[in-house]
Amino acid sequence: MPEAYRIHRHVSESDPEYQGNLEKRRKAYSGSHFSADLIDRHERGERADFEYLFAKLFRKYLESLHDKGSYSISRGRILTQKFSEIFSDPSVRGLLIKIFEDVPSDPAELASKILNKIGQAPQELTELLYAVSKFHSARFEKEKLEFEKFVQQTKESFKLSIAEAVEAGSLPEEALKSLWRLEGVGVFLKDILSDPTWPNVAAYDPALAKIEVGSDLVEIEGWERIRKTLFHEFFHVISGKAINFKEKIGSIEDIESARGKIEGVLDIKHGLQFKTPNGSHYVNSWINEAVTEYLALQFSGFEGEGSYSDERSDLSRLLEKGLDAKLVFRAYFENFVQEDHVSGERWQFGKLVEEVNRIEGQFAFARLEKKYILRHIEEKFIDMGGRALGEVEAEVLDDPDTLKIECSMGIPSQSFLQKTFAFPLRPDREKALVRLKSFYNWVGSVYGQKVKFNEMSAPSNGGNN
Ligand SMILES: [Zn+2]
Numbered sequence: 001m002p003e004a005y006r007i008h009r010h011v012s013e014s015d016p017e018y019q020g021n022l023e024k025r026r027k028a029y030s031g032s033h034f035s036a037d038l039i040d041r042h043e044r045g046e047r048a049d050f051e052y053l054f055a056k057l058f059r060k061y062l063e064s065l066h067d068k069g070s071y072s073i074s075r076g077r078i079l080t081q082k083f084s085e086i087f088s089d090p091s092v093r094g095l096l097i098k099i100f101e102d103v104p105s106d107p108a109e110l111a112s113k114i115l116n117k118i119g120q121a122p123q124e125l126t127e128l129l130y131a132v133s134k135f136h137s138a139r140f141e142k143e144k145l146e147f148e149k150f151v152q153q154t155k156e157s158f159k160l161s162i163a164e165a166v167e168a169g170s171l172p173e174e175a176l177k178s179l180w181r182l183e184g185v186g187v188f189l190k191d192i193l194s195d196p197t198w199p200n201v202a203a204y205d206p207a208l209a210k211i212e213v214g215s216d217l218v219e220i221e222g223w224e225r226i227r228k229t230l231f232h233e234f235f236h237v238i239s240g241k242a243i244n245f246k247e248k249i250g251s252i253e254d255i256e257s258a259r260g261k262i263e264g265v266l267d268i269k270h271g272l273q274f275k276t277p278n279g280s281h282y283v284n285s286w287i288n289e290a291v292t293e294y295l296a297l298q299f300s301g302f303e304g305e306g307s308y309s310d311e312r313s314d315l316s317r318l319l320e321k322g323l324d325a326k327l328v329f330r331a332y333f334e335n336f337v338q339e340d341h342v343s344g345e346r347w348q349f350g351k352l353v354e355e356v357n358r359i360e361g362q363f364a365f366a367r368l369e370k371k372y373i374l375r376h377i378e379e380k381f382i383d384m385g386g387r388a389l390g391e392v393e394a395e396v397l398d399d400p401d402t403l404k405i406e407c408s409m410g411i412p413s414q415s416f417l418q419k420t421f422a423f424p425l426r427p428d429r430e431k432a433l434v435r436l437k438s439f440y441n442w443v444g445s446v447y448g449q450k451v452k453f454n455e456m457s458a459p460s461n462g463g464n465n
Contacts, residue, residue, distance in 0.1 A: 010336070011243050018243060026186060026209045033140060034193035035133040042130050050129035051118045058111040060196045065108055078216045079196060082136075083107035089135045095128040140191055143218050147189045150223060154230045155182060161299050162238070172326075174333040178238040185237050186210045187230070189218065201307075202229045204236040206267045211237070228302035235292045235299075239271030242336030271332045272349065281446045286372040290315040291332050314368060321359050327352055367415035374419050377407060377443060377451065384439055386423040401425045403436070404456040420456075 011018050035053055042048040061083070064076035084107045086092060096103045096110070099117065104110050117125055159179055165171040185204075190212040192198065202213040211233045217226055268275050273288035282288075290311035297306045306312065319325055331348040356365040378388050389404070403425055408418040425432045443451050 013241065013243060013335075015243075022184070022209055025207065026184070029186065029188075029208055029210055031144075031188040032191045032194040032212075034136060034191045036137060039130070039133050039137055042126075048126075048130075050126055050133065054129050054132075055115060055118050057193060057196060058115045061111055062108060062115075064196065075192075075196060075216075078192070078220060080107050082193070082219070083111060086132055086135050089131075092128070092131045092135055095124070095131055099124050099128060136193060140189075140215065143215060144189045147213070147218055147226075148187075150226065151187045151230065154227050155187075155234070158182075158231055158234050158299070165299070170326075170329075172330045172333050174240065174335060175238055175329075178240075178333065178335065181237050182234060184209055187233075188212045190214050192216045202233055204233045206237075206241075206270060224300075224302055225304060228296055228300040228304075228306070231300040231302075232292055232296035232307075235295050236270065239288075239292070239332055240269060240334040240336070241267060242269035244268050269336055272352075276448070281373075281448070284369055286311045286368065287315065288332075291328060311372070318356060318359060323355055323359055327355060363415035366410070367417065370409045370415060370417040373409060373447060373451065374407065374417055377447075378419065378421070380439065380442065381421050381423070384423075384435055386421050389420045389422050401429075406454040406456055408452050408454070409450055 013019075034057075035050065038048040038050055038053065042050075061076070061079045064079065067076075087096065087103075087107055087110055093103075100113060104113065114125070114128070159182070162171065162175050162179060166173060166176040186209060188210060190198065192215045198214060200212075200214065201217055202211065204211045211230075213226065213229060213233075217229065270282070271288045272291060273282040273285045275282055286308075289308045293306050293308045294312055294315060296302075315328075319328075327348065331352040334348045353365045356368075357363065381388070386405075401424060403423045405421045405423060406418060407421060408416065410416045423432070423436060440453060443453075
């Protein structure tokens with residue numbers, strides 16, 4: 001039986017079991033700092049395995065330079081800049097000269113040289129990697145202090161601007177009432193060396209009550225950008241919530257005895273996005289991010305380019321066509337509380353969906369959601385070496401080594417959306433099919449049964465058509 005959960009019961013945010021649970025998870029995290037514990041151990045004269053840690057880091061760094069994804073390109077560039085500074089520090093440089101006859105100036109070349117030495121010259125290499133760690137650590141600690149000071153200031157100015165907006169009537173009362181949550185959320189600077197393939201700029205994890213901001217943002221971007229980013233995450237924190245306990249109802253041997261047992265806390269609503277008990281997909285995350293970034297840009301006064309531009313342009317179009325911004329904000333900040341459901345006074349979210357459908361036609365809201373799901377699937381497909389096909393191209397494509405796959409969502413009479421993809425079966429057909437299967441599994445685990453695939457051409461083996 002597959003894992004399955006049922007929403008058990010609604011809880012209030014002040015519920016002691018919920019707060020205790022949150023507190024425990026919050027305490028379990030203290031931030032990320034590359035090699036900090038190794039430095040301590042080394043200084044106490046204990047064995048510290050720097051080689052293992054750096055082998056992993058350098059490998060990821062070199063991979064990011066070969067990967068063509070736009071994200072890897074920027075991360076690779078950042079790491080190159082970081083290593084070039086580290087390697088030119090005099091104390092590091094001295095050790096490099098002792099180990100290598102000639103020290104290449106290109107950081108990637110040098111990283112790969114060090115990588116090749118790992119396991120061969122333990123003592124000298126440990127000294128070198130310790131020096132690299134010390135240099136990096138001192139710098140990170142300094143950045144962290146500056147960052148923490150900046151977070152405090154930003155938090156205060158965020159609170160002030162929310163209070164003013166509520167006073168002026170542009171944001172609903174609930175925004176102000178939810179500000180207290182900020183005090184319970186840890187804001188951490190994430191050391192990018194400790195996780196070089198982290199795919200975010202910043203992220204809020206409600207389950208762990210933490211916000212993390214990548215250290216590359218501090219080094220590469222200015223404080224204005226960080227302020228906007230913090231505003232974005234703070235809006236996520238104070239946006240409307242609904243908290244439920246979930247109960248496991250599948251994949252355990254003795255279902256009867258487990259029935260009614262609380263399995264964990266499920267934050268089912270965040271702003272405008274909702275979580276289903278099974279699968280990892282958040283429903284309506286496009287509009288949730290659009291509104292969050294819209295607010296962050298407006299309230300932080302940031303003048304550079306914001307994130308989620310496609311999502312924001314869909315939102316702007318709706319607002320221009322007459323969608324009431326106040327209704328959007330009421331739905332966004334709405335906390336679902338049991339008693340309100342009974343009174344029937346709330347559910348601004350339902351009104352929002354109705355309004356969007358009134359403005360852009362039946363099923364318009366669902367259609368927008370599907371558009372973004374298909375886009376996400378397309379991005380993953382491109383990562384795998386596939387591509388989306390244009391309509392004309394789909395007609396003419398006649399390559400026996402390319403599989404044509406139709407991806408569709410929904411029922412045709414409603415907001416049906418469909419896209420055709422091409423997936424190359426070269427050079428190794430077997431391997432390609434294995435990758436395709438794991439892609440289907442990934443889609444299933446994220447979106448459940450919503451997304452359907454139909455392999456249109458099953459080309460014959462060997463190239464004859
Ligand atoms: Zn966000």
